[in-house]
Every structure is written in C-alpha cells, then in structure tokens.
Amino acid sequence: MKKTEKHNYNLILGIVLTAIVLIPAVIGIFYTPYDTESMNLALKMASPSFSHPMGCDNYGRDIFSRIMKGSSITFLIGVGTVFWGSLIGTLVGAFTAYYGGVVDEILMRVNDVIFSFPSLLLALVFVAILGPGTYQVLFALAIAFIPSYARVVRGEFLRQKSMDYVQLARLAGAKDLRIMFVHILPNIRKVLISSILIGFNNAVLAEAGLSFLGIGVSPPKASLGSMLSDAQTYLFSKPELALFPGLTIIIMVLGISLISKEVA
Amino acid sequence: MKRILRVENLSIEFHDHALAEKVVTDLNLDIFEGEIVGLVGESGSGKSLTAMAAAGLLSRHDIKKSGIIDFDGTDMLSAERAELRKVQGNKLSVIFQEPMTSLNPLKKIGWQVEESMKIHMPEMTASERKNRALEVLLQVELKEPERVYNSYPHQLSGGMRQRVMIAAAMAITPKLLIADEPTTALDVTVQMEIIELLKDIRKTYGTSILFISHDLSLVSILCDRVAVMKNGVIVESGNVREIFDFPKHEYTKKLIASIPVVEL
Ligand SMILES: Nc1ncnc2c1ncn2[C@@H]1O[C@H](COP(=O)(O)OP(=O)(O)OP(=O)(O)O)[C@@H](O)[C@H]1O
Ligand SMILES: [Mg+2]
Helix, strand or coil, X not given: CCCCHHHHHHHHHHHHHHHHHHHHHHHHHHCCCCCCCXXXXXXXXXXXXXXXXXXXXXXXXXXXXXXXXXXXXXXXXXXXXXXXXXXXHHHHHHHHHHHCHHHHHHHHHHHHHHHCCCHHHHHHHHXXXXXXXXXXHHHHHHHHHHHHHHHHHHHHHHHHHCCHHHHHHHHCCCCHHHHHHHHHHHHHHHHHHHHHXXXXXXXXXXXXXXXXXXXXXXXXXXXXXXXXXXXXXXXXXXXHHHHHHHHHHHHHHHHHHHHHHXXX | CCEEEEEEEEEEEEXXXXXXXXXXXXXXXXXXXXXXXXXXXXXXXXXXXXXXXXXXXXXCCCEEEEEEEEECCEECCXXXXXXXXXXXXXXXXXXXXXXXXXCCCCXXXXXXXXXXXXXXXXXXXXXXXXXXXXXXXXXXCCCCHHHHHCCCHHHCCHHHHHHHHHXXXXXXXXXXXXXXXXXXXXXXHXXXXXXXXXXXXXXXXXXXXXXEECCHHHHHHHCCEEEEEECCEEEEEEEHHHHHHCCCCHHHHHHHHCCCXXXX
C-alpha cells in the first residue's frame, strides 16, 4: 500500500490535534494549576488574565484547570468505554462467529434488538437505572457499545473463518482458542482499530451529551459535558465558559477521526 | 503392505436446504503405506468433500455422514475434536489448491511451517524447530531457505508458496498427505516440478499420498492407482496403467479422450 502525501498530512494533523488535547488531559489526571472544585468568590467570572489564561467561571474556578481535569475525565470515560466495549464485544463476536449454531442465533437476535436503539438512548436508560456519576456513565456506555463491536467482529470473523488458512490451521491440529486469537484476530486488526477509534469519539460525544443533560458526571466534578451544561446559563453574558470546553471536544473528536481514517 | 486409510460405504448428505442433497454415495477407497492414489473427476463430483471427510474436517451440523473412514486406527467420521487434533498435522497433512489463500497473510513463512511442530512436539526447542523448518524448505527445493523463512507470503510467487505449503505439510513427516488439486492454480512447468516433488517426498519419507485432480494426465504420471469419480460415485478404479489402457466405463473413456495430445 502506498500512501499519498495528502494522506500523511491528514494523519499528522490528526496526531497534532489529538496531542493538543491529550497532553493536558493526561497531565490533568495528576496535576492541575489550581484546584478544580473549590470555589473562590473573589475570582467569580474573572476575565482571562496571565494567571488564569481562560478566565474563571461563575464559582471563581480556573477554567483552564477545569478543562484539563474535565478532558482527563472525559478521556478516561472514552478509553474505559471502548476498552470494555471492544473487549467484550470482540469476545462475543469471535465466539459466536466461530462456533455458530443456536447460541450464535440467540445472541445475534438479542444484539439486533439492542442495536436497533441508538447507543446514547441505551446509555440514558442504563444511567437512569444506575444513577449519575463517572463510573456509572462508563459502565452504561460500555454496555451500550458492546453490540456494535460484537457485530463488526462477528462479520470479520465469519469472513476469515471460511478462508483456507484457517482450515489449514485446524488441520495442523491447532486448538480453537489458538485459531481464533493467534491465527484470525491479527487479520482483523485494521477494522478493529478503526472501530475502536470511532467508538472512542462516540463515547466522548455520548459522555458530553449525558453530562449536558445533567445525568452524567455530576457537579462539582468537571467533565467537558458538565462544563458545557453549566455554561448554558451564561451563554450570552460569558460565552468563553461554553467556548473552551466545546472547542476541546471538537478538537479531540476531529483529531481522532482523522487518525481513524488513515489507519483503516 | 499395511493399509493406512480405509473408506467404506461413505455417504455425505447436505441438509442445509429444505431438500436433502446427497453429494457422495457409497464410496469405497483404500490407500496402502507408501502408495500414491489419484482421485479424478469433473468439477462438483465430490472429490474435495471426500478428502475433507477423510481429514476429519467435515463436522458441520448440516452435513450428515455415514459409512466408515478408518485412518491408521482413528475413526475420522465420528471421533471427538480432541482426538482428531492428535492426528491432524501429525500423522495427516493436507494441501489445498490455492497457494494464495492457504497461508496466513500476516505470519512469516517460518512461523507457519513450524506450526505443526509447535502443536505436536512441544518438547522441541525454538532452534530445533527452526533447523527442521529450514531443512524441509530446502527439501522442497526453495533456494535460500533462510530468506524464505523470514519472508511474508505476499513476497513469494504462487509456485514458491505451494512449495512452502508442502514443506509445512511435511515438517512433521505425516503418514498420509492429502493434496487437493495442488497444481491447478499453477502454470504448466511449475505443475510438473510440484509433481516431481511429490514423487520425491514419497521416496524420501514413504508417505502415502491422496492426489486429487481433474487432470488425468498428471494422475498418470504420478499415481499408482486411480479412482474415477462422477456425481458422488466412484465409477471405476484400479491400477493406473490398466485404467488408461483398458478403460471400462464410458465416463473414463471420455476423460481419457479429452486429454490434449501434446506432440513432442
Ligand atoms: N453447502 C452445500 N450445500 C449443498 N451442496 C453442496 C454444498 N457445498 C458443496 N455442495 C455440493 O457438493 C458437491 C461436491 O463438491 P466438491 O467440492 O467435493 O466437488 P469437487 O469434486 O471437489 O469439485 P472441484 O473440482 O470443483 O473442486 C458439489 O456438487 C456441490 O454442489
Ligand atoms: Mg474440489
């Protein structure tokens, strides 16, 4: 495969955009310049300044610090969601495709039913059951994401399973698990990686959506979605409150989707 | 001479449609130690299905099999997977028609040649396995076996890949090699080289070979005995010379008449 110059630019741009958000987010896990939750009325709605580059919010909290913390929480929810969603989805898809039969039929029909609801709606239902909070959102999104991974992996596995090299692996005496995960799995890596990246984006947007509705990450904790939600009230008087978290989401999602197009 | 494969009254029926379809009927076939037996017949006559059944690979829920297939003491029709695995890649190897799809595109040749050793001879060390792999790669007349060992399938030509398949099949010196149209995808000169190679293998290892083909001229060069198959039934079988010189069945006569006469 030969990549054209243009493709490489896309990839580089994607990596740069992702890094712009990711590096502060990773640092934000361990350190932020100011405390992100305690209020300081003296700095209420402070304008951007040298010590507070993005200004302060209605409780006098440093917006830049909250963006760092918020994007790290959003990032962790995204990573956790795709990790569990793709891990369980891959196992389900691999086993159902490989063994077929009644279990496959049943699981795939269940999958079809779940799949016919938008995953955000599903997550909403799960959060309604579990209550708001970071881990609840992660858990709800992971469950909501499993069917789409299972479906993608199952399709790819079915395609690979009928190929001669898989038959020959059987004929070499390889055990089923070895055939599934040593012989077949590496051959579907491209599809898997790109659906993991796209899934990450969807998780980020879903988290933002849930928190925006007030049923995701709960205050005073910052997440990009909850910051947007808080900013609604001041949309006209102080648009920066919405602008910065909004931009952060856009940059993160754009960067990842540029990367995902290039690896596929 | 010891009988290595005994097929008795083998019938194979497909039940994947409303109407059951019998594709092999009351088939009898014996292969003795060190013997090369040809199975010829037009496309769709059931040659591959017979071979797959003999290799213990026909275990789909929608296929009904009856009769006896006894390979060196193992009941290939109804043995458990675990028992079949001990035989497959150990006492029995298979090569397919398409050298392009028979190899895993993502694994190095060496890894693939070593697969049956890894599974059946865990006591071998990595360097012993490699030595054996290089030895068989040399035996199938691949020049620079070290380079081939470290190549990926896409770096080799079709003829080289088929040699690799034979090397992988012979790595653990099986008692029976089933070759399902191993030369059909290759051009004429390479075809003849592969035929010579199969002869050498029988001479070196005393391996029995079931050679499946629709090309009677190849069968006449390579095989000791031949069975002619049509619509799932063996219409005639016996010594290659006899069948060629005194064909009894109309279908055999037609097949022989259709061999293009090459003036040398
Ligand atoms: N899933 C299936 N359902 C019904 N019939 C099938 C199915 N798969 C294969 N068959 C039939 O089994 C018959 C034998 O197939 P097989 O592959 O053994 O033929 P073959 O002799 O190897 O032919 P070729 O020379 O083309 O490789 C064919 O007539 C085919 O139509
Ligand atoms: Mg065939």
